[in-house]
Ligand SMILES: Nc1ncnc2c1ncn2[C@@H]1O[C@H](COP(=O)(O)OP(=O)(O)OP(=O)(O)O)[C@@H](O)[C@H]1O
């Protein structure tokens with residue numbers, strides 16, 4: 001397997017609290033990898049350490065075989081873009097100014113703003129459906145529009161590796177699918193490596209080539225959705241009883257949780273112990 005990123009015995013902590021312990025992971029190049037796991041299990045912590053936003057307590061992150069700890073910030077940013085979970089933009093910043101920030105790693109005093117930079121920014125705005133909102137302040141946008149502005153900035157960075165922490169949060173169903181389709185196309189047509197955190201298991205199964213389930217400071221299971229997603233994994237990783245069926249459109253695993261709810265089938269009610 002060609003590896004885009006390799007994690008070696010990675011331990012991540014906040015003060016005395018260890019979140020991830022001695023984790024080894026190879027992220028396949030040119031594929032879509034999705035991290036899943038319950039709230040607080042360390043998905044964002046892991047993603048942030050891959051992007052070098054968090055220094056490991058021990059272990060290393062290798063990018064194209066080289067330790068990212070020895071690279072300059074710009075070097076890392078030319079290879080890898082990250083959309084954090086709850087990004088905060090400076091007050092008064094417009095959508096266009098935010099998206100243009102994505103081009104920063106490609107500039108220097110020798111290489112000023114170019115037509116290529118302009119084209120990348122325009123393409124990112126178009127791909128995320130933000131045309132017409134360029135001059136709006138990011139703070140004044142709806143949650144979904146704001147999320148798309150940050151995704152546009154990440155795309156404008158034009159990197160081979162794109163990390164996204166819950167990119168579909170705040171998005172309506174249409175925009176969720178649009179964003180995931182866009183990432184899918186970037187992967188299929190341009191071979192970009194996508195690594196993201198998703199909470200919707202069914203969308204994760206539909207888009208991911210590789211799923212990594214995190215639990216108890218390490219990897220609980222990894223592999224293709226078809227290999228790893230079953231009722232037992234969902235029970236162990238999320239503590240949730242569910243039935244795993246097959247998505248009628250895509251053939252990928254479809255997780256249907258038990259729990260309460262209106263039902264026109266008596267068997268669901270009895271499975272819920274009612
Ligand atoms: N800056 C921080 N300082 C101290 N503890 C933190 C910090 N950030 C996260 N944590 C703790 O580390 C653990 C893992 O957090 P993390 O944000 O990585 O979880 P997550 O899997 O992304 O959860 P979620 O699904 O809710 O986004 C949690 O217990 C959290 O409270």
Ligand SMILES: [Mg+2]
Pocket residue numbers: 043044045085165197
């Ligand atoms: Mg998180």
